[in-house]
Amino acid sequence: MKVFEANISYQTLSILRDVLSRIDNYKSANNKMVDCFSIHNFFDTQTEYELFLNAISVIETIALESDRAxxxxxxxxxxxxxxxxxxxxxxxxxxxxxxxxxxxxxxxxxxxxxxxxxxxxxxxxxxxxxxxxxxxxxxxxxxxxxxxxxxxxxxxxxxxxxxxxxxxxxxxxxxxxxxxxxxxxxxxxxxxxxxxxxxxxxxxxxxxxxxxxxxxxxxxxxxxxxxxxxxxxxxxxxxxxxxxxxxxxxxxxxxxxxxxxxxxxxxxxxxxxxxxxxxxxxxxxxxxxxxxxxxxxxxxxxxxxxxxxxxxxxxxxxVDKFVSNVDLYRLNHNADGVCQFEWRQGIKHDLSSIMELERNHNQFVNGKGEEIEIEEDLVFGLLKSSDLKKIVLNQPRKFTIITQKKIGQDTSFIKHSLPKTYDYLHKNKQYFDQRKSSIYNNKPDFSIFGIGDYSFLPFKVAISGLYKTYHFSLILPLEEKPIMLDDTCYFLSFNSLDFAVYTLILLNSKKTKEFLKAITFSDAKRTFTKEVLMRIDLYKLAIEFQVENLETEIHSLNAIYSLNVCSERWKDFVVALEPKKVSKQMQLF
Ligand SMILES: C[S@@+](CC[C@H](N)C(=O)[O-])C[C@H]1O[C@@H](n2cnc3c(N)ncnc32)[C@H](O)[C@@H]1O
The missing domain is CATH 3.40.50.150 (Vaccinia Virus protein VP39)
Known part of the structure; x- marks a missing residue:
């Protein structure tokens, strides 16, 4: 039963009918409610009281639930x-x-x-x-x-x-x-x-x-x-x-x-x-x-x-660090600092049905199931969060079209140099133009984000931002072309395979895992963000890391993935990480 759209029990309804039966004035009714139930100012006005008396005599059994969102x-x-x-x-x-x-x-x-x-x-x-x-x-x-x-x-x-x-x-x-x-x-x-x-x-x-x-x-x-x-x-x-x-x-x-x-x-x-x-x-x-x-x-x-x-x-x-596990952090706090390399987020295009392709017997098929005919020049392998399960990867499930080398770069060259790619993009231009995010406003046609020189370096060490797995993967180029990652992933990129492997080993060490567990929040939308990853001080991790352990790890990666890496350049790597060299870091790789 409802009175004034509020649920009321039969018991309370009959008590109220009884208690208020001979009271006409709302002030007296309020006094009565204080005497009986110690509830003050039960009614706000005389009109409200009269409406109330009417409502409890003619009971509403159905009332519309208003939208309470x-x-x-x-x-x-x-x-x-x-x-x-x-x-x-x-x-x-x-x-x-x-x-x-x-x-x-x-x-x-x-x-x-x-x-x-x-x-x-x-x-x-x-x-x-x-x-x-x-x-x-x-x-x-x-x-x-x-x-x-x-x-x-x-x-x-x-x-x-x-x-x-x-x-x-x-x-x-x-x-x-x-x-x-x-x-x-x-x-x-x-x-x-x-x-x-x-x-x-x-x-x-x-x-x-x-x-x-x-x-x-x-x-x-x-x-x-x-x-x-x-x-x-x-x-x-x-x-x-x-x-x-x-x-x-x-x-x-x-x-x-x-x-x-x-x-x-x-x-x-x-x-x-x-x-x-x-x-x-x-x-x-x-x-x-x-x-x-x-x-x-x-x-x-x-x-x-x-x-x-x-x-x-x-x-x-x-002290001055916000952490998700105080005890674990205290044990691993010395990994906290500023990462010597810059973590990057993967490609953003907000148009997977057009920009993401699968290769079916040498034929590219887009997200709408359409077979498409384009030059290979702008097509790169693509990995998404769900692909980053193995330690080493060089086989993407998908491909993507990389229309720019830098954010905001002019895309008119596609029309002249790659006519089939242009035809495909142009045919779907309306979908590009309908992208909601304001970042695409006033940008060249077919623009993408999360792109720069770093995207084209051959070796990457990546992690999914979405999953709660404290696990990094090494991404190798495919047919001499770097593999791209989508915007749910974060990565570091390298020119040298040795340095990429050393970084991979440090990032997959127990110390890094515990440090990341101590600073990430399991209820965050993204477990890993650029902010979190930039806190990993690779130099501090490297100087503590035992060379014997490094050799064991390299040996096992070589055995499984035939990487042919050795520990010879480890010293150079540590020197390169040294704080004084930070400013010029990326050029070294
Ligand atoms: C999550 S419910 C909880 C209700 C009650 N505290 C409980 O624990 O059952 C939130 C309540 O806040 C009320 N509310 C929402 N905005 C309000 C506002 N601006 N001023 C007062 N109450 C509000 C809603 O009508 C709703 O009853």
Whole structure:
């Protein structure tokens, strides 16, 4: 059954009919609701009260669910809310007097708090969606009806936009223990802009990202993150705690920003939940907990919410480095530095159906299954993330057309020198012109990105940015042409096979693997990025690497892949990596 689009139980409905039966005035009705259930300001106006009386006499059984996407609406189920409050009570010894639920939805956290904490004096809920404010109030009445002996703290459920709410006005002077509890919306600002929603803080570019970050996705943030920061801003110097269910990415960002913000928060813990089971969605999420008014801390211990006794690991800041595993990082921190070679991302063309080809009995076939006739000049082997499984590769599954040698290079030469290639590209020009990314605007026809002199060096050492396998591959040329990688891969390129093999061995060493495990986050969209890979200090790895191990590794690569490499140039390699030579590094290869 629904009243004002809010679910209501038959029990609460008949109680409300009974309690309000002879009351005409909304102020008297409000007093009655305080007497019975300690809920303040139950009705906002006389008109609303009259509509309400009408609604509970003529019950709506069907109400349209409005589209809730812009409100990041994932209501916490009652069992999970109760497990959270019990964990707070038993593990964290939380005993709040005041609870603030900044986006309280249907009120499951408020009910869980009422049934768990016995010293509560005040509960404040805020919610933008009016039917939920009703449902929260109905749920509270239901709770008291089923549990008549429970004490009744003062409760206010505010129909309000959290971004306009003045939380600082709630700062309590009596130093009562506060608990900020809840599950703020799970929706990103870019999703909101695609919905043309205004459910955003006024200063929505709160991270001050620039336009380029917006293109690369760095300017994308969850509004749950903004609300968490609002709470920390308002309450970090109060006595109490925060306990929020949020996406893992939000917790990671809060910890990342803690180095600058230095909130007075400590005992920062993350309890991983099974979001598929709890919310029916595949998003990594967890309960974020912290204590307020403490010496600032900069790392977070990670637990399993369902078996929270021992921490699985700790992530956060180790001095000036942000890492995913503090212990592992401490053991391998000496690999951290600046890579002597520049990591590059592979080719980007956003048009695989036209630009990616397969070779079928000497005939090229494009992604649409069309057999195509082009000169071989601009055709290069192509490897994608899923191809980078072996240690050494020289047989691509696919091919691609490389229309430029440098970003922005004029492509008019194709028409004169390679007429068949031009015909094919020109026939499909409309698809090139329809590419959405703004990087293609005002660029020569058939432009590609992720291309430069480095793309044409014969030997590459590559890794997939997408997979969580800490494994690098050596890419050899095919018929004297370098093989290209797509933009899901990152690579270093070399003129010398020896140097490529030495680099491969260092990158596949246990030390590098553990170092990368310590600095990469398993829930990142891309495990490996240029930023991460540029932290691998090859010089520091090389000077520690035992020459006997190098020889064993070279021997086994030679035996399997007939590379014919020897360790003779290792010394030159180490000298080339020496910090003083960094500036001219790429020219050496
Ligand atoms: C993830 S749900 C969680 C609800 C509740 N905290 C719980 O744990 O069940 C997020 C809630 O935030 C509410 N919400 C979204 N934007 C809001 C805003 N600007 N101000 C207040 N509430 C908002 C949604 O309507 C929704 O009820």
């Amino acid at each position: 812009e409100y990041g609406d994932f209501q916490t189920n009652s069992d999970l809310a109760k497990s959270v409050t019990q964990l707070l009570k038993s593990q964290k010894k939380a005993n709040p007097k005041v609870i603030i639920e900044p986006t309280c939805g249907k009120g499951n956290f408020i009910i869980a708090a009422l049934s768990t904490f016995d010293s509560l004096e005040k509960i404040i809920g805020i919610e933008i969606y009016k039917p939920y404010t009703w449902e929260t109030k109905f749920n509270i009445i239901d709770f008291y009806t089923t549990n008549p002996t429970e004490s009744k703290p003062e409760i206010e459920i505010n129909h309000f936009n959290v971004f306009d709410f003045d939380f600082k006005s709630l700062l309590n002077k009596s130093e009562d223990e506060i608990l900020i509890l809840g599950n703020p919306p799970w929706v990103t600002n870019s999703k909101l802009s695609s919905l043309e929603s205004s459910n955003l803080p006024q200063k929505s570019n709160f991270k001050k990202h620039n336009g380029f970050d917006a293109i690369t996705g760095k300017g994308n943030f969850d509004i749950g993150e903004y609300i968490t920061l609002m709470m920390l801003d308002a309450f970090h110097t109060s006595r109490g705690n925060l306990a929020f269910l949020v996406k893992n990415s939000v917790i990671k960002n809060i910890l990342f920003d803690q180095n600058l913000k230095k909130y007075r928060i400590a005992e920062i813990d993350k309890y991983n939940i099974d979001s598929k089971k709890e919310f029916g969605v595949s998003v990594d999420a967890a309960l974020l907990f912290c204590n307020f008014n403490a010496q600032p801390e900069f790392s977070c211990k990670e637990f399993d919410f369902y078996q929270p006794t021992t921490a699985a690991k700790e992530f956060g800041w180790v």
